[in-house]
Amino acid sequence: MRGLWLVLLCAAMAVHAAEPPPGLMRLDGRPAPALVLPDLDGRTVDLATLRGRWVMVHFWASWCGPCRREMPTLVSVLHTHPPERLTLLLVNTAENEDDVFAFLASVAPELSTLLDRDGQVTARWQPRGLPSTFLVDPEGRLRYLALGGRDWSAPAYRAFLRGLTTP
Amino acid sequence: MLRLFPLLLLLLSAIVPARGERLGQAGLDFSISPRTPEQLIAFYSARGFAPEAMEVITASCFLTVGILNRGSRVVWLEPARWRFETLDGRPVRRIDRDEWEARFERLAVPLGQRATFGWTQLPDSRDLQPGEPVGGNVTLEAPAGPFRLIARFPTESDRSGPPIELTVDGLVCPGSRP
Numbered sequence: 001m002r003g004l005w006l007v008l009l010c011a012a013m014a015v016h017a018a019e020p021p022p023g024l025m026r027l028d029g030r031p032a033p034a035l036v037l038p039d040l041d042g043r044t045v046d047l048a049t050l051r052g053r054w055v056m057v058h059f060w061a062s063w064c065g066p067c068r069r070e071m072p073t074l075v076s077v078l079h080t081h082p083p084e085r086l087t088l089l090l091v092n093t094a095e096n097e098d099d100v101f102a103f104l105a106s107v108a109p110e111l112s113t114l115l116d117r118d119g120q121v122t123a124r125w126q127p128r129g130l131p132s133t134f135l136v137d138p139e140g141r142l143r144y145l146a147l148g149g150r151d152w153s154a155p156a157y158r159a160f161l162r163g164l165t166t167p
Numbered sequence: 168m169l170r171l172f173p174l175l176l177l178l179l180s181a182i183v184p185a186r187g188e189r190l191g192q193a194g195l196d197f198s199i200s201p202r203t204p205e206q207l208i209a210f211y212s213a214r215g216f217a218p219e220a221m222e223v224i225t226a227s228c229f230l231t232v233g234i235l236n237r238g239s240r241v242v243w244l245e246p247a248r249w250r251f252e253t254l255d256g257r258p259v260r261r262i263d264r265d266e267w268e269a270r271f272e273r274l275a276v277p278l279g280q281r282a283t284f285g286w287t288q289l290p291d292s293r294d295l296q297p298g299e300p301v302g303g304n305v306t307l308e309a310p311a312g313p314f315r316l317i318a319r320f321p322t323e324s325d326r327s328g329p330p331i332e333l334t335v336d337g338l339v340c341p342g343s344r345p
Contacts, residue, residue, distance in 0.1 A: 023298055061286065063210070066300075094282040096215075119282020128293065129301060130286050147299040 021156035027142040037114035055136040062103035067131040070149035085165040094119035193331040194238020202229040203341040228309035228340035233302040236295040243321040244293040250317040262306040
């Protein structure tokens with residue numbers, strides 16, 4: 001319990017300290033909307049169970065050109081941050097499993113995704129477009145929004161995420 | 168891949184303008200490109216839209232718009248305030264999200280397809296931050312001949328800055344008949 005408080009304290013300090021690189025917009029810290037969705041294997045993932053760590057929630061669709069370019073760079077996030085500090089949740093918006101599976105297999109085979117089959121969860125999160133990436137802090141609050149796609153493997157973004165998630 | 172290409176083309180065109188104006192001084196990149204019925208069929212049919220829905224979609228005029236705010240101030244995107252008009256000044260009616268929703272409701276289009284359609288439309292309102300891109304379709308009741316767009320973009324967070332204005336002449340919906 002004491003460890004958890006320490007993690008939350010460090011996270012709160014990181015929120016105030018870290019200056020986001022261009023293209024990341026600071027949000028007001030309102031609670032993240034509910035996100036309970038199945039993955040490609042049919043397992044249900046609930047964002048609420050991931051408290052105590054940062055979560056990147058990335059909304060995408062296979063028909064979106066910028067999503068295709070950004071997707072491989074998300075792999076670097078997996079490689080450079082342990083999941084107990086930063087968990088990446090991809091949310092596909094309103095596509096069927098076959099299209100999603102074929103897309104990921106060809107573009108970023110290491111990534112998996114949640115399926116928002118009817119698009120209603122995406123609508124509740126109100127992203128500014130596709131792709132959109134929210135950074136949710138360890139208390140489950142919305143802290144940053146990436147405006148459009150970007151190269152997450154670029155040094156500025158790597159350093160920013162490291163600063164957020166390193167105690 | 169052959170099936171995927173036209174799908175990607177629809178959205179990529181927001182980045183690579185088929186017809187565009189770049190307003191370097193104002194700090195706004197703007198492109199606009201009419202879609203052919205074949206492109207619409209290739210995209211939306213592949214997303215599962217039924218023939219009845221495709222009939223309604225292809226009867227309308229789709230313009231893919233791409234915008235990038237290259238400046239240092241907020242630029243407001245409000246397509247409801249844009250004016251489309253024929254060359255002799257008659258207004259061309261824009262079809263808004265509510266109207267599409269009503270059409271899809273009547274046709275019992277599944278929620279997932281409606282969501283996809285919604286994400287391919289230009290947002291109704293957006294305070295474009297410095298460096299922020301946005302892309303999507305604007306839909307119109309297809310006019311018989313060429314028409315123009317007169318767009319106005321308020322600037323600054325409180326809309327107090329000098330607006331950016333642009334006119335694009337000579338737009339034509341590929342499916343329309345003079």
